[in-house]
Amino acid sequence: xxxxxxxxxxxxxxxxxxxxxxxxxxxxxxxxxxxxxxxxxxxxxxxxxxxxxxxxxxxxxxxxxxxxxxxxxxxxxxxxxxxxxxxxxxxxxxxxxxxxxxxxxxxxxxxxxxxxxxxxxxxxxxxxxxxxxxxxxxxxxxxxxxxxxxxxxxxxxxxxxxxxxxxxxxxxxxxxxxxxxxxxxxxxxxxxxxxxxxxxxxxxxxxxxxxxxxxxxxxxxxxxxxxxxxxxxxxxxxxxxxxxxxxxxxxxxxxxxxxxxxxxxxxxxxxxxxxxxxxxxxxxxxxxxxx
Amino acid sequence: xxxxxxxxxxxxxxxxxxxxxxxxxxxxxxxxxxxxxxxxxxxxxxxxxxxxxxxxxxxxxxxxxxxxxxxxxxxxxxxxxxxxxxxxxxxxxxxxxxxxxxxxxxxxxxxxxxxxxxxxxxxxxxxxxxxxxxxxxxxxxxxxxxxxxxxxxxxxxxxxxxxxxxxxxxxxxxxxxxxxxxxxxxxxxxxxxxxxxxxxxxxxxxxxxxxxxxxxxxxxxxxxxxxxxxxxxxxxxxxxxxxxxxxxxxxxxxxxxxxxxxxxxxxxxxxxxxxxxxxxxxxxxxxxxxxxxxxxxxxxxxxxxxxxxxxxxxxxxxxxxxxxxxxxxxxxxxxxxxxxxxxxxxxxxxxxxxxxxxxxxxxxxxxxxxxxxxxxxxxx
Numbered sequence: 001x002x003x004x005x006x007x008x009x010x011x012x013x014x015x016x017x018x019x020x021x022x023x024x025x026x027x028x029x030x031x032x033x034x035x036x037x038x039x040x041x042x043x044x045x046x047x048x049x050x051x052x053x054x055x056x057x058x059x060x061x062x063x064x065x066x067x068x069x070x071x072x073x074x075x076x077x078x079x080x081x082x083x084x085x086x087x088x089x090x091x092x093x094x095x096x097x098x099x100x101x102x103x104x105x106x107x108x109x110x111x112x113x114x115x116x117x118x119x120x121x122x123x124x125x126x127x128x129x130x131x132x133x134x135x136x137x138x139x140x141x142x143x144x145x146x147x148x149x150x151x152x153x154x155x156x157x158x159x160x161x162x163x164x165x166x167x168x169x170x171x172x173x174x175x176x177x178x179x180x181x182x183x184x185x186x187x188x189x190x191x192x193x194x195x196x197x198x199x200x201x202x203x204x205x206x207x208x209x210x211x212x213x214x215x216x217x218x219x220x221x222x223x224x225x226x227x228x229x230x231x232x233x234x235x236x237x238x239x240x241x242x243x244x245x246x247x248x249x250x251x252x253x254x255x256x257x258x259x260x261x262x263x264x265x266x267x268x269x270x271x272x273x274x275x276x277x278x279x280x281x282x283x284x285x286x287x288x289x290x291x
Numbered sequence: 292x293x294x295x296x297x298x299x300x301x302x303x304x305x306x307x308x309x310x311x312x313x314x315x316x317x318x319x320x321x322x323x324x325x326x327x328x329x330x331x332x333x334x335x336x337x338x339x340x341x342x343x344x345x346x347x348x349x350x351x352x353x354x355x356x357x358x359x360x361x362x363x364x365x366x367x368x369x370x371x372x373x374x375x376x377x378x379x380x381x382x383x384x385x386x387x388x389x390x391x392x393x394x395x396x397x398x399x400x401x402x403x404x405x406x407x408x409x410x411x412x413x414x415x416x417x418x419x420x421x422x423x424x425x426x427x428x429x430x431x432x433x434x435x436x437x438x439x440x441x442x443x444x445x446x447x448x449x450x451x452x453x454x455x456x457x458x459x460x461x462x463x464x465x466x467x468x469x470x471x472x473x474x475x476x477x478x479x480x481x482x483x484x485x486x487x488x489x490x491x492x493x494x495x496x497x498x499x500x501x502x503x504x505x506x507x508x509x510x511x512x513x514x515x516x517x518x519x520x521x522x523x524x525x526x527x528x529x530x531x532x533x534x535x536x537x538x539x540x541x542x543x544x545x546x547x548x549x550x551x552x553x554x555x556x557x558x559x560x561x562x563x564x565x566x567x568x569x570x571x572x573x574x575x576x577x578x579x580x581x582x583x584x585x586x587x588x589x590x591x592x593x594x595x596x597x598x599x600x601x602x603x604x605x606x607x608x609x610x611x612x613x614x615x616x617x618x619x620x621x622x623x624x625x626x627x628x629x630x631x632x633x634x635x636x637x638x639x640x641x642x643x644x645x646x647x648x649x650x651x652x653x654x655x656x657x658x659x660x661x662x663x664x665x666x667x668x669x670x671x
Contacts, residue, residue, distance in 0.1 A: 102625060
């Protein structure tokens with residue numbers, strides 16, 4: 001049972017990293033629906049680098065760098081060119097989906113290195129995740145730069161008028177989001193499931209994106225949500241541990257996705273929006289033209 | 292950006308010059324093809340040889356050409372499934388899920404009629420029509436589900452359709468694998484074979500769905516150009532606030548576009564699994580058709596929402612994706628050239644998208660143009 005829980009928490013870090021980065025860039029007003037693509041590309045780059053060099057640190061570095069670069073590309077399109085953020089995000093996703101299938105296919109198979117050791121039976125990444133959540137919460141809600149990020153996402157014109165460089169802040173946040181998405185992908189391919197397969201995520205990125213909406217843009221709720229989804233995900237992979245012989249395993253694979261839809265619907269109702277949903281960044285998804 | 296005495300700026304475009312859309316679309320495709328030459332270089336293949344092999348197989352080889360047209364029909368249905376909601380400003384990325392729903396519904400017809408005895412022989416044109424209708428209805432139901440949530444509660448349609456894709460993917464796995472209801476009697480992780488009497492009628496290797504897709508292209512363009520419904524959909528897509536001010540109610544429209552789009556994707560699923568010679572079953576690699584559906588997404592985007600304009604683009608993409616698979620085998624390229632091309636096309640589309648909404652302008656900076664003027668009037 002402990003093993004299942006530890007494994008679930010490791011799965012939840014993958015949701016957590018990606019969603020935490022997305023939370024920060026959404027707080028600054030930029031929506032990146034291509035999260036899954038950034039994770040795919042970061043994970044594939046990390047896997048290939050580690051396999052070529054035999055070094056985990058280099059692999060993670062490659063994953064972070066690729067994620068950050070794709071984040072930068074999204075920033076260029078959505079901030080500098082003031083393009084449609086959905087177009088750019090979808091573009092990054094399909095670009096990554098297509099290119100990683102081609103680039104990664106010669107590496108299909110297991111990584112073939114000794115696994116990253118656990119700390120007290122727990123994945124070290126989960127601990128890193130908790131540290132990151134604390135740090136992001138502290139910065140966003142207890143410091144002046146965090147206030148600047150939030151104001152860029154709420155009312156960029158007012159922020160600019162009070163001397164906050166909205167464009168620069170948004171760029172920083174989008175790149176940060178990309179780096180964390182890369183970390184999430186690298187954690188998947190180097191630690192959680194070190195076997196490369198085409199389109200290995202199969203929807204994890206979109207679930208992470210949904211988690212950001214569930215969290216009402218609060219890092220602590222995000223941590224709870226990601227942990228819950230990690231457990232649910234792991235149970236859907238091995239339902240025989242809880243309910244042996246009930247329903248086909250394929251039916252269980254649908255469960256995390258099927259649960260996401262009613263939750264999304266609940267938080268979209270007008271009742272929920274007026275009662276709880278005021279935290280949504282006001283300028284989310286809208287390009288900002290200075291002056 | 293300043294360049295000496297001039298300034299290079301991005302300015303919003305008021306109107307598109309005639310022919311400009313076609314030019315940009317062609318440009319985006321050509322750039323993507325040029326970029327894909329890196330794939331061939333990195334695999335130590337001759338670039339010209341690779342292009343020749345792709346195009347010769349897809350458009351000159353009689354076998355290849357037939358396969359190209361069969362795939363183009365599939366891609367066009369997928370294109371329309373994405374295009375209709377796009378005109379209303381909504382993103383239907385649930386194409387794979389709706390395609391799978393259509394395929395399952397089409398196979399449910401022979402399954403239900405013979406109570407599971409799937410090898411019995413059929414011979415009825417009516418049943419074929421029933422299969423098409425069932426596929427369209429199933430796709431429409433899956434699409435409509437996302438449409439209802441969008442219309443009624445403003446639930447993000449990208450997330451919902453993506454979740455539905457995963458759900459439908461595993462539903463197909465459940466139906467055709469490990470003792471699922473549709474599993475083939477020999478149990479190879481694929482569905483039972485379609486009874487020969489229910490195969491789609493062919494004319495020179497092209498199934499009757501070709502007629503449906505051409506009719507759909509013409510009717511869709513007429514819908515958007517000439518009807519009140521089409522006008523409302525376009526208005527909603529181009530400026531939701533103005534549309535609402537003008538008395539257009541978005542709720543029903545969001546639902547209509549998703550039902551219509553889903554129906555097209557459902558028929559695409561019917562076509563892919565029951566109308567292409569040599570298939571006639573839901574194979575174990577059905578996920579590939581789901582991935583392929585995203586070519587439809589790109590062709591709708593590049594065609595800028597024009598259904599007839601998407602026809603040549605879809606035919607080209609069908610040929611490219613097939614030819615790429617062929618060249619992959621012939622030239623020993625790594626797997627996934629067709630996927631890489633999909634990614635590159637998407638990237639150049641996003642790049643070209645900027646050119647639709649903005650134009651680059653080179654202007655002299657104001658300080659140079661306006662000379663300092665004396666504050667007083669000159670003395671007469």
